[in-house]
Amino acid sequence: MSILVDAGTRVLVQGITGREGSFHTGEMLAYGTRVVAGVVPGRGGSITADGVPVYDTVRHAVDETAANASIVFVPGPFAADAILEAADAGLGLVVAITDGIPVHDMISILPVVRQSGTRVIGPNCPGVISPPHCKLGIMPGNVFTAGPVGVVSRSGTLTYEIVDELTRAGLGQSTCVGIGGDPIIGTSFLETLQLFEADPETRAVVLIGEIGGSDEETAAEYIPQMSKPVVSFIGGRSAPTGKRMGHAGAIVSGRVGTAAGKVAALTAAGSPVAETTHEVASLVAAALAGRSG
Amino acid sequence: MKLHEYQAKELLARYGVPVPRNAGAVADSCHAFEAALNLGGKAVLKAQVHTGGRGKAGGIRIVRTPEEAEQTAASMLGMILKTHQAPEGIRVERLLVEEPISVESEIYIGIVPDRASQCHTLIVSSMGGMDIEAVADEHPEAVARERIHPALGLRTYQARRACYACGIPHSIAGAVASVIMSVFKAYTELDADLLEINPLAVVTGGSLVAADAKLSVDDNALFRHPELAAYRSEAAEDPIEAEAQRRGIQYVKLDGTIGVMGNGAGLVMATLDEVARAGGRAANFLDVGGGARAESVRNSLEMVLMNPNVRGVLINIFGGITRCDEVARGVLDAITGMDLPVPIVVRLAGTRADEGARLLADSPLVTADTMQEAASRVVALAG
Numbered sequence: 001m002s003i004l005v006d007a008g009t010r011v012l013v014q015g016i017t018g019r020e021g022s023f024h025t026g027e028m029l030a031y032g033t034r035v036v037a038g039v040v041p042g043r044g045g046s047i048t049a050d051g052v053p054v055y056d057t058v059r060h061a062v063d064e065t066a067a068n069a070s071i072v073f074v075p076g077p078f079a080a081d082a083i084l085e086a087a088d089a090g091l092g093l094v095v096a097i098t099d100g101i102p103v104h105d106m107i108s109i110l111p112v113v114r115q116s117g118t119r120v121i122g123p124n125c126p127g128v129i130s131p132p133h134c135k136l137g138i139m140p141g142n143v144f145t146a147g148p149v150g151v152v153s154r155s156g157t158l159t160y161e162i163v164d165e166l167t168r169a170g171l172g173q174s175t176c177v178g179i180g181g182d183p184i185i186g187t188s189f190l191e192t193l194q195l196f197e198a199d200p201e202t203r204a205v206v207l208i209g210e211i212g213g214s215d216e217e218t219a220a221e222y223i224p225q226m227s228k229p230v231v232s233f234i235g236g237r238s239a240p241t242g243k244r245m246g247h248a249g250a251i252v253s254g255r256v257g258t259a260a261g262k263v264a265a266l267t268a269a270g271s272p273v274a275e276t277t278h279e280v281a282s283l284v285a286a287a288l289a290g291r292s293g
Numbered sequence: 294m295k296l297h298e299y300q301a302k303e304l305l306a307r308y309g310v311p312v313p314r315n316a317g318a319v320a321d322s323c324h325a326f327e328a329a330l331n332l333g334g335k336a337v338l339k340a341q342v343h344t345g346g347r348g349k350a351g352g353i354r355i356v357r358t359p360e361e362a363e364q365t366a367a368s369m370l371g372m373i374l375k376t377h378q379a380p381e382g383i384r385v386e387r388l389l390v391e392e393p394i395s396v397e398s399e400i401y402i403g404i405v406p407d408r409a410s411q412c413h414t415l416i417v418s419s420m421g422g423m424d425i426e427a428v429a430d431e432h433p434e435a436v437a438r439e440r441i442h443p444a445l446g447l448r449t450y451q452a453r454r455a456c457y458a459c460g461i462p463h464s465i466a467g468a469v470a471s472v473i474m475s476v477f478k479a480y481t482e483l484d485a486d487l488l489e490i491n492p493l494a495v496v497t498g499g500s501l502v503a504a505d506a507k508l509s510v511d512d513n514a515l516f517r518h519p520e521l522a523a524y525r526s527e528a529a530e531d532p533i534e535a536e537a538q539r540r541g542i543q544y545v546k547l548d549g550t551i552g553v554m555g556n557g558a559g560l561v562m563a564t565l566d567e568v569a570r571a572g573g574r575a576a577n578f579l580d581v582g583g584g585a586r587a588e589s590v591r592n593s594l595e596m597v598l599m600n601p602n603v604r605g606v607l608i609n610i611f612g613g614i615t616r617c618d619e620v621a622r623g624v625l626d627a628i629t630g631m632d633l634p635v636p637i638v639v640r641l642a643g644t645r646a647d648e649g650a651r652l653l654a655d656s657p658l659v660t661a662d663t664m665q666e667a668a669s670r671v672v673a674l675a676g
Contacts, residue, residue: 107413143644153559155560159559160613161560184411215409236562243578245578255426
């Protein structure tokens with residue numbers, strides 16, 4: 001068991017012939033992900049170097065291959081349209097890797113996408129991985145290993161850094177979800193925590209947040225109701241107000257989105273908050289030992 | 294992209310938002326003379342800097358004659374304006390010259406994307422001219438909010454309802470609602486991620502005018518606004534940030550002495566925190582991006598070293614799909630032929646980190662195994 005993706009996930013790649021799309025399709029296939037189709041308007045009928053059939057539309061690809069999840073590499077100006085197309089074709093899960101989608105585009109499509117029953121992860125995210133079965137993303141697969149820890153994060157490399165330490169400490173992962181660094185995203189920390197709570201294989205969760213917005217604070221309200229321990233880390237403690245730190249969503253606006261506010265909310269919710277990335281693995285080990293002992 | 298007040302007002306005027314009669318922005322004192330002359334002599338000179346609290350810091354001055362405008366402009370241009378929001382100070386490059394207005398009361402209008410509800414949100418207050426967060430704390434009854442439907446947009450009844458709810462008098466509520474609708478049109482069509490009129494001044498006689506405006510356009514949407522390209526170079530405030538923008542590098546200037554670069558925004562943020570924990574202060578945020586190839590590492594290192602305050606550099610890379618030995622070769626390539634003016638500490642982790650560290654062993658670079666160690670070493674070396 002895991003959340004969102006597993007050995008049964010049949011993947012469709014939107015933007016499969018682009019530089020990122022083609023490279024990561026190869027990486028996903030090498031990991032063992034079942035990539036069954038690609039979509040590039042105007043390239044329908046061709047087959048990629050990796051042997052994946054390409055279709056002009058998502059609907060045609062789904063009809064032919066029974067794909068049930070999509071990963072979007074389409075460039076920012078066209079990505080919102082690509083996500084809508086996937087939702088319109090009835091896909092249950094869309095992972096949007098694309099960085100640089102206009103905020104106005106995301107705000108206008110998300111309600112429609114939700115109405116069609118589609119879950120969006122991202123955008124501006126590394127994707128989802130359930131080791132060792134399915135990697136629907138751009139993360140380095142070798143860092144991850146199967147186990148009882150669920151990971152949910154707004155960032156990419158920082159997650160790999162922490163997961164690498166978890167793996168070295170013998171703490172494998174059920175699923176790792178990168179929810180994305182943009183201000184408007186398809187799936188929140190709270191929704192991901194709820195999925196982990198319902199997953200029998202997950203025994204502890206690591207939440208990696210950062211400055212900006214109040215998604216961590218909202219998630220903190222749910223943590224006391226969970227049966228599983230949640231260990232947290234918040235990036236950007238030293239960041240000044242009003243400066244966007246790389247991620248479009250990582251900005252303290254006035255009094256909203258400070259690291260101090262997030263740390264306080266999580267601590268009050270009973271989640272141990274690591275001071276450094278290095279502390280996360282030992283806090284997880286202690287939390288797991290505490291619950292079983 | 295944050296626009297300056299004069300740019301925002303120029304754009305808002307096109308959408309029918311009333312702005313004070315002005316003679317545009319000037320960058321030298323003789324133009325200030327002409328501008329004041331065009332306005333009839335009396336004028337307000339406003340420093341065009343991205344910070345609040347300009348007035349208190351001496352960034353807004355009233356003049357009565359063109360001669361006085363010239364003298365005052367000469368003293369304001371080039372000054373370093375220090376405000377509570379920008380304590381390190383910002384150099385004044387341009388002044389907006391506009392007619393003085395006699396204000397009777399002030400109204401606040403703001404539209405922003407609300408992250409929690411994932412909708413654009415209208416905020417209106419009958420107590421303009423102040424920090425809206427402070428008003429919301431002390432006089433919540435004077436602030437009204439309306440959630441904007443993603444497909445329908447802001448409706449007129451919502452604009453009216455917000456005005457009545459926050460106590461704007463009947464005599465002007467209709468006119469304010471109509472300004473709000475124009476502001477919303479501008480917000481939507483310009484792909485803004487912040488549009489604030491603070492204050493919308495009610496002038497003697499009851500007419501309305503946007504005395505100050507703050508506009509930020511979503512960088513990710515600039516591709517569909519070629520008309521804003523001209524504003525871009527003038528909008529940037531820091532020359533190093535402007536250069537980074539030209540090179541397509543994510544760079545944010547900070548006020549410390551430790552240059553920081555790494556791959557991935559989250560990792561770089563965590564690295565800045567480690568530098569702070571080690572007792573140092575970061576000089577910048579820089580995301581090298583995925584891959585961390587020699588060319589992007591060299592490019593990034595050049596950017597970091599452009600800041601004269603930098604006394605040490607910390608490079609923090611997590612090797613994933615790009616292995617650490619490749620990154621190490623990239624870093625070595627990048628510094629070949631470069632005269633290293635400050636100590637550089639490199640920390641590599643992830644795929645083939647040990648091989649990477651071995652490659653760097655004979656170089657002038659200092660290596661560290663963990664982020665914490667790297668941060669304390671660079672802080673110690675920078676002195």
